[in-house]
Amino acid sequence: MAETKDPYRTATGAPFVGIQVGAVSFVDEGTEAVLDLFREQAGVNAVLLACHTFDRGTGGRQIPGHPLPDHGVQEYDRNFQGGSFATIHPQYYGKTVVGDFRAPDHGDLDIVEEVMGPAHRRGMWVYTWINENPHGPIPRLVPNFPKTLEIDVHGRRAHTPCFNNPDYKYWWLSIIEDYTKSYAFDGTAWCSERQGPLGSMIGGQGAASGITCFCEHCRALAHERGTNVERAKRGFLEMAGFLAAARRDERPIDGYFVTFWRILLEYPEVLAWEKLWTDSQHGIYAEIYGTAKAIRRDVQVGWHVMHHNSFSPFYRAEQDYQKLAPFSDFIKVVAYHNCAGPRYAGYHRTLARTIFHDARPEATLELMYGILGIDEAPLDRLPQAGWSADYVRRETARAVANVGDRVAILPGIDIDIPTGPEQAKCIPEGTAAAVRAAFDGGARGVILSRKYSEMQLANLFAVKDALAHVRR
Numbered sequence: 001m002a003e004t005k006d007p008y009r010t011a012t013g014a015p016f017v018g019i020q021v022g023a024v025s026f027v028d029e030g031t032e033a034v035l036d037l038f039r040e041q042a043g044v045n046a047v048l049l050a051c052h053t054f055d056r057g058t059g060g061r062q063i064p065g066h067p068l069p070d071h072g073v074q075e076y077d078r079n080f081q082g083g084s085f086a087t088i089h090p091q092y093y094g095k096t097v098v099g100d101f102r103a104p105d106h107g108d109l110d111i112v113e114e115v116m117g118p119a120h121r122r123g124m125w126v127y128t129w130i131n132e133n134p135h136g137p138i139p140r141l142v143p144n145f146p147k148t149l150e151i152d153v154h155g156r157r158a159h160t161p162c163f164n165n166p167d168y169k170y171w172w173l174s175i176i177e178d179y180t181k182s183y184a185f186d187g188t189a190w191c192s193e194r195q196g197p198l199g200s201m202i203g204g205q206g207a208a209s210g211i212t213c214f215c216e217h218c219r220a221l222a223h224e225r226g227t228n229v230e231r232a233k234r235g236f237l238e239m240a241g242f243l244a245a246a247r248r249d250e251r252p253i254d255g256y257f258v259t260f261w262r263i264l265l266e267y268p269e270v271l272a273w274e275k276l277w278t279d280s281q282h283g284i285y286a287e288i289y290g291t292a293k294a295i296r297r298d299v300q301v302g303w304h305v306m307h308h309n310s311f312s313p314f315y316r317a318e319q320d321y322q323k324l325a326p327f328s329d330f331i332k333v334v335a336y337h338n339c340a341g342p343r344y345a346g347y348h349r350t351l352a353r354t355i356f357h358d359a360r361p362e363a364t365l366e367l368m369y370g371i372l373g374i375d376e377a378p379l380d381r382l383p384q385a386g387w388s389a390d391y392v393r394r395e396t397a398r399a400v401a402n403v404g405d406r407v408a409i410l411p412g413i414d415i416d417i418p419t420g421p422e423q424a425k426c427i428p429e430g431t432a433a434a435v436r437a438a439f440d441g442g443a444r445g446v447i448l449s450r451k452y453s454e455m456q457l458a459n460l461f462a463v464k465d466a467l468a469h470v471r472r
Ligand SMILES: [Zn+2]
Pocket: 150, 151, 162, 163, 164, 165, 213, 214, 215, 216, 217, 218, 219
């Protein structure tokens, strides 16, 4: 890649336009052909390679049950497994018991080797796009992975790993060291679509594995913070009982919200545990950042902040961009306008069954829109309407206002992320409007999401038209 002073602007002055793409697309359609299509037809100048994922949603072909797009092999990859699509160099894995996690899907193909040279020759940046997302089959597939799993409130192993488990933490630091030393790519985007136990209990997006984590490492951290472990457990169990009763429409005498708040007053340890969980997640961000930078100063490191950040004020409070800034070169603010409609409607109805159960969901919608700083369709039309480009602009502007010039805000743009059969679908005008809105909000670039193998070409090509209207 040509040397430029701004790592998010090309030598010709174009802003960063990245696309998420899995190995399967290069295998199916040919590396040179895919890169040419990205660059020439869509105005893309950065490839975010899904080189580590166990999730078909980012690493495979279209999800079975959703229509295949108008390119690529017209067949579902029902045997997708995932893992690392780059070579694993064992010398970097000295402090973790986690075993072989190489993806078997495409034989010996090393997708970073395969794509990096041809992309760099075309003047395109290459980023490793890494999905921590542990809601899949990893404990079953990867040797010793079960030893890294969280412990729940009942003392059981959960199915999600613990950020404070040394084998898990060093597994990630090893992967970062391995990739950063083995390949001359330009950046790393790391994705953790998880939230703390309280957020998971209230509802919403992300991998939830129960009320976690009470492992020895998390208990030691709680002890350092002066948080009583037994009271935290009691508080969570009381909260779980209340939320289960709320879902059965069993109204407490003083109402749902008052009872929710009363449990938090009685057991502030619940909030302390939620904070400990989130701090642990961000702690691994900081260590990944430092590790990559210690190896190569110019490598760009940043985070995918999941869609739930647009929907949940509780999660948003935990994802403080100003606190992320010291260990972020960029933040991919997920601002998927189209699928936001059905996704938010689902979350809102969950809230309406739990902490906002006292009021009708239609009545709390305005309140939530006000709190979230958005202005979109009423609840009954939401799954069909999606959210507008204005939402993309608002979420981008909010992030930029938080971090200023210190961190590049690169909103994730929704191109054909699957929705239900009767729900909102992407159209070229919508994609173009979302891209323009991101730059109107102050974005330094955009990341086309979630993956090329689910995008219709007309929607992808609309990006290039939109870029022509972006003020430089
Ligand atoms: Zn733990």
